[in-house]
Structure formats: C-alpha cells, structure tokens
Amino acid sequence: MIPISGMPVLTAAQMRAAEDSAIAAGTSVGALMQRAGHGIADAVLRLAGPHEILILCGPGNNGGDGYVAAARLLAAGRKVRVAAAADPRSDAARVARNGWGGAVEPLATARAAPVVVDALFGTGLSRALDAGAAAALARLVAQATLSIAVDLPSGIATDTGALLGDVPAVDVTLALGAVKPAHLLQPGATRCGAVRVVPIGVETASAAHVLAAPALATPAPDSHKFTRGMVAVMKGRMAGASHLAATAAMHAGAGYVALLGPTIPGAPHALVRRRLDDAALDDARIGAVVVGPGLGRDDEARALLGRALATAHPLVIDGDALHLVTPPQLAARTAPMILTPHAGEFAALFGAPSGSKLDAARAAAQASVAVVVFKGADTVIAAPDGRATLASAGSAWLSTAGTGDVLAGAIAAMLAGGRAPFDAAGAGVWLHAEAARRAGPAFIADDLAAHMAGIFA
Numbered sequence: 001m002i003p004i005s006g007m008p009v010l011t012a013a014q015m016r017a018a019e020d021s022a023i024a025a026g027t028s029v030g031a032l033m034q035r036a037g038h039g040i041a042d043a044v045l046r047l048a049g050p051h052e053i054l055i056l057c058g059p060g061n062n063g064g065d066g067y068v069a070a071a072r073l074l075a076a077g078r079k080v081r082v083a084a085a086a087d088p089r090s091d092a093a094r095v096a097r098n099g100w101g102g103a104v105e106p107l108a109t110a111r112a113a114p115v116v117v118d119a120l121f122g123t124g125l126s127r128a129l130d131a132g133a134a135a136a137l138a139r140l141v142a143q144a145t146l147s148i149a150v151d152l153p154s155g156i157a158t159d160t161g162a163l164l165g166d167v168p169a170v171d172v173t174l175a176l177g178a179v180k181p182a183h184l185l186q187p188g189a190t191r192c193g194a195v196r197v198v199p200i201g202v203e204t205a206s207a208a209h210v211l212a213a214p215a216l217a218t219p220a221p222d223s224h225k226f227t228r229g230m231v232a233v234m235k236g237r238m239a240g241a242s243h244l245a246a247t248a249a250m251h252a253g254a255g256y257v258a259l260l261g262p263t264i265p266g267a268p269h270a271l272v273r274r275r276l277d278d279a280a281l282d283d284a285r286i287g288a289v290v291v292g293p294g295l296g297r298d299d300e301a302r303a304l305l306g307r308a309l310a311t312a313h314p315l316v317i318d319g320d321a322l323h324l325v326t327p328p329q330l331a332a333r334t335a336p337m338i339l340t341p342h343a344g345e346f347a348a349l350f351g352a353p354s355g356s357k358l359d360a361a362r363a364a365a366q367a368s369v370a371v372v373v374f375k376g377a378d379t380v381i382a383a384p385d386g387r388a389t390l391a392s393a394g395s396a397w398l399s400t401a402g403t404g405d406v407l408a409g410a411i412a413a414m415l416a417g418g419r420a421p422f423d424a425a426g427a428g429v430w431l432h433a434e435a436a437r438r439a440g441p442a443f444i445a446d447d448l449a450a451h452m453a454g455i456f457a
Ligand SMILES: NC(=O)C1=CN([C@@H]2O[C@H](COP(=O)(O)OP(=O)(O)OC[C@H]3O[C@@H](n4cnc5c(N)ncnc54)[C@H](OP(=O)(O)O)[C@@H]3O)[C@@H](O)[C@H]2O)[C@@H](O)CC1
Pocket: 016, 019, 020, 029, 032, 033, 036, 058, 059, 060, 061, 062, 063, 064, 065, 089, 090, 120, 121, 122, 123, 124, 125, 126, 127, 128, 129, 130, 150, 151, 152, 176, 200
C-alpha cells in the first residue's frame, strides 16, 4: 500500500493501455490479476485484524481480483466469505472464481460481516448498478465496521468522479496500479475514504499526477528581500481582500510585498503601501503581480486590470478579475499567467466545463496559454502543455470568505520566488491546504495566512 502523493493519475483507457503493454510484453491478464488480488489480500490482512471478511465479487476482472484475494485470505487462515450477483464473464475472472473454490452467497441476501470488500465493479463500470446490487452494497457497507473498495467504490465513473447512482462511502480504496481521476475528483473522491495504491507491476506514465509537497527551502545566508521575491498586489475596492493576498504572500516567504493603491498606514508594517503609479508598477524587481482579490467589477476595476495586463510581469489573476478579463486580453500577453478560478469564475471566463474537471482545466489552460488553478474541494492545476496535478481533498473549513485571496497571495509568492508557473501554482495550492490542515476547524482566512509561515519551520 503506497501513499498517493506525487503518483501518476491514469484514466480508465490509459490504465487499460498500460495493462495491454504489460500483456504484450509477456505478462498474462491472469498474472496481473494474481498480483492485484494478492496485493489486496495483503492490505486487508494489515487493515482488518482478526475479523470476518466478506468479499463482494462482480462479473468482470474487478470481481476476479476479489476471488483471488478471497483465496489468499482463506489460505492465510482468515474467516472469509464471498458473495456475488452474477457469474464471472471474463476468462481471467472465471479462473479466479475456480481458484476460490468455496461457496458464493447471493449478493442480495448476503449476511453482513465486520469487514466488507467491494470488488463488484472497477474501471469497466458502464452504467449505474441495478437497484438490487446497489441496495445490497449500501446495506453491507453500512453494517461493516471497515469497508474497503477494490480499485474504485462501485458506482463511480473512473474518469470524472461522477456518481452513477447512490454510492456508499468506504473507509479505504485500494487503487490498482495507479491513481484514477475519480480518486481525486468530486463527488467520487469523498466516497473513496483513504486512497492507497497497490502496485501490480505495470509501467504507468501520465502527464497528470497527484499534488505532492513542494521542496520549501530556507533562504540562503546571502539572500536578501529581493532575491526571495517581490510581489505586488493591486489594491481593489474591497481593500480587505487585497490585504489578505498581500499578507499571505509575506507569510508564504516573499521577501518584499507591495500593496499598490490608495495608501492608508496600518499593520502589518512590513507590508509596503505604495501609490499606484507607473513607476511602482514598472518596478523591474517585481516577480509577480496579483490582480483580482476585492477588485470590484466596475470601470475602475476594469482599468486597474488593464494596467496589470499591460505590464511585462508574471500575473496571478484571481477573483473579480476573472469576470472582467477577456480571452483576447489573455492571448495578447506573453509573460506568464496563473488563473485561479473557482467553478463560477471558470464558467464566466471559459463557459460551462465539459468532460471531467481535469479535462476542463486542461482545455482552459491550453486556450488561455496560462496555468489554470481550477479551485474547489478537488483543485486541479493544469498547464498549457497538458501537464496537470490534482490535489487531494483539503479541509472542508476552507469554504470561508477570503481563503481564495490567501491562495492567490501564496501562489504569487511562489512565482516571485523563482518557481516556474506550473510549479508555483502547485506549491501555493499545497501550502494553502497544509495551512488549513494546521489551522484546524472554523479558522478565518487571516489565520490561514499566519499558519503558512509555520510550514517552513
Ligand atoms: N485489465 C487488466 O488487465 C486488469 C484489470 N484489473 C481489474 O479489472 C478491473 C477492470 O475490469 P473490467 O474491465 O472487467 O471491468 P469491471 O469493472 O470488473 O466490470 C466490467 C464488467 O461488468 C459489466 N458491467 C459494467 N457495469 C455494470 C453494471 N452497472 N451492472 C452490471 N454489469 C456491469 C461489464 O459488462 P457490460 O455489460 O458493460 O458489457 C463487464 O462484464 C479493474 O478495475 C481492476 O480491478 C486487475 O485485475 C489487473 C489486470
């Protein structure tokens, strides 16, 4: 069982292609199924303790994995039962079923067990479970004290995370060979519980990965404020939002942060407040400009956005600016841009997303030639070249005012600190999520900014 941080993310078709390559290179489907089943059994042995295990097996290879796991658990001396609604329909699954040899209870009337393993459907799910199977699954998961899904909880679309019906949440999902989009995209991700990868010896490569912790270096002894990066934040109509972004940039390690706009002195005193004039905005030391938090959507806001777009600085475009900016304006720029839309802002700028959130983020990044951070409980970061990272679900307490401003500031600090835009976006998202984790419940956005500083310790 391997933690998923940094692991490649493969769609169902990519996973099938990876398995086909392994098969073409001489590994049989049966051998892959043995590896999968044994990996599942070993994980169940570690997680389940001495309790009775009920394995639910479907008609395809996901079910085949279940039969192999059941045989192995029985051989290991565990009390294990199997339930199924239909006979195996693939050759490999039939062989696995014969390898089990024991009784198979009808799924609909299967007696509950403390540990339930869902091996009904995996990447081959093509439609919602029929009502009887769905009801049995829900009942058995509800009555178990530990529920484990093989590859995916049955009923979730592999590539989108969509629920094809009511899908009960399990405690642990054992992803076979690689992480799939549904392990990270909502609403599927919340049904998966803790996700771990069980390797099956298949070479998996992908342009998409699970977001991993960035390397956060302590400043070198000879560094100074400008080598650590200078961030400028355009002050908007709602000054609090730009202030939050600026504070976050400071706590995320920027060496110098300037808030550009009408100046009112106040804390924090480390924040430099400058009048917005050409000299301030043209400062060649600026490594990133944040525009959008609290900007407003009136003509004045539009003019401020225009000034930011006219600079040669890398930009973080957030909040209101995402409602004002137009695709031709984005196309006219050559300096790097990071766009940080939530669902509403995404739709305003790019139209209603189509396909999975991963597909939508990639298409938007390609169209805008910008890094797109498509925010939410399942943040996806996409680069114009097709690379993408998917963040694991963060703290549900992030759904509070001002957290987006903090994220924009954190990303700007990473960008000004010298990271490439795609990496800066990932580092900012990670830092933001980690700060939320440390902040605990019911934090306010100001706390979040302060918690980022502690992460560098
Ligand atoms: N490929 C490999 O090399 C390896 C794959 N591995 C494992 O295999 C899994 C993928 O296997 P899979 O392709 O057989 O798909 P799976 O999810 O078991 O089900 C498909 C079957 O169910 C049927 N069906 C679909 N939806 C249905 C529904 N709602 N209600 C009823 N029936 C439904 C569908 O028939 P259909 O009617 O759609 O034609 C078909 O018969 C993967 O997740 C991993 O666990 C590992 O062993 C390693 C080696």
